[in-house]
Amino acid sequence: MPVTTPAKQHERRDPVVKNLIVTNYSSTNSVTYSIRGTTNGRRRMVLGTSKELSLTQARIKALEAQGAGYNNASLTLSQVFEQYEHSGEYSGKRSMGRERKRYDSVVEPLLGRKAIKAISLADIQAVLASLRPSLSDATKNRYLAMLRSIFRFAVDQDYCEKDPTRSIKLKREVPVKLYEVNNELIDRLGVAVNWLEDRFPRTSCLVEFLLLTGMRLGEALPLTWSDVDFTLKQITLRTTKSGRVRHVPLSEECVEVLDRLADVTADFPKDGWLFPSSFGSSHMTRPVRPWKKACGAAGLPLSLRFHDLRHIFASACVKDGIPLYTVQGLLGHSSIRMTERYSALASSDLLKASCRVSSALALRAGGAQ
Numbered sequence: 001m002p003v004t005t006p007a008k009q010h011e012r013r014d015p016v017v018k019n020l021i022v023t024n025y026s027s028t029n030s031v032t033y034s035i036r037g038t039t040n041g042r043r044r045m046v047l048g049t050s051k052e053l054s055l056t057q058a059r060i061k062a063l064e065a066q067g068a069g070y071n072n073a074s075l076t077l078s079q080v081f082e083q084y085e086h087s088g089e090y091s092g093k094r095s096m097g098r099e100r101k102r103y104d105s106v107v108e109p110l111l112g113r114k115a116i117k118a119i120s121l122a123d124i125q126a127v128l129a130s131l132r133p134s135l136s137d138a139t140k141n142r143y144l145a146m147l148r149s150i151f152r153f154a155v156d157q158d159y160c161e162k163d164p165t166r167s168i169k170l171k172r173e174v175p176v177k178l179y180e181v182n183n184e185l186i187d188r189l190g191v192a193v194n195w196l197e198d199r200f201p202r203t204s205c206l207v208e209f210l211l212l213t214g215m216r217l218g219e220a221l222p223l224t225w226s227d228v229d230f231t232l233k234q235i236t237l238r239t240t241k242s243g244r245v246r247h248v249p250l251s252e253e254c255v256e257v258l259d260r261l262a263d264v265t266a267d268f269p270k271d272g273w274l275f276p277s278s279f280g281s282s283h284m285t286r287p288v289r290p291w292k293k294a295c296g297a298a299g300l301p302l303s304l305r306f307h308d309l310r311h312i313f314a315s316a317c318v319k320d321g322i323p324l325y326t327v328q329g330l331l332g333h334s335s336i337r338m339t340e341r342y343s344a345l346a347s348s349d350l351l352k353a354s355c356r357v358s359s360a361l362a363l364r365a366g367g368a369q
Helices: 055-066 077-087 093-111 121-129 137-156 183-199 201-213 252-264 288-298 306-319 324-331 336-361
Strands: 009-013 020-025 030-036 044-049 234-237 246-249
Touching (some): 077 137, 121 137, 183 201, 201 288, 306 324, 324 336
Antiparallel strands (some): 009 020, 234 246
């Protein structure tokens, strides 16, 4: 009589919804979703299998069971946002952190306790009207995009029938101002760095570091000395916009900046932050005031932001003839379309190249003989 081999199975906790148990059966290539009960000896309750549920649907059911049986008819916006946040498919992990802050600060106080089915176009307009007037149109668009994403999730899960945000148009965003990289701009940036060197040496190093690497400020500030590999000549970025770890090459000029930075931070832990704060044990925050003073002293526009140093780095790359795909890698852009906006700054160089080619190929005045 043949011996029946039991199905091999692998069980794990879902990293997004902690009470969801995912059991994989390799022999049948199937998955079972279940949760532990809170009574009756914490017996398991099977939610379904991979033939019936997707992972997102299983997560939703687990959250519903954990919440003692949400009633779809009375779900509030905050309850829906909780499920939206844990679904993991409507927004990236890093983006969700920003969306949670936006929701808690603006949306939740106005609409958090309101039933999702009762929210109207007027309610959405009230949320958008409550935003600070000083916010840019691009930032206001992020709030609307978040609300659209939440309601798209709600409609997909049958929590409501329609999306009240659909009739609201996104605001027209002003294109990012790109500075022409020329000798005057470089000279003035040098004056700003020198002005900071005498007064705010760590900020001086930060400005030059951003300019030489093209990093985002939010990528540079959380760096520690352990992220710097002087042997491989690269820096490992663990906090990035895409959420993926990436590596930035270290030029000789950048190594000199880091050597100078090590001198001015000698009183701080040697394995600590690259840019430590003078207050507390965290890293430096945005040194906006010293930077604005430096811009004024150097004759630079006071509107010049730290992020503009990244644009200047990219513009200089393109102007120097570096291929866009290489620039994309240096900047960590997820799409080449984000890098292509810098190509317009190389128009004069393209014209010169075109003239040289045209001159070489030009036929004689009388036409081809």
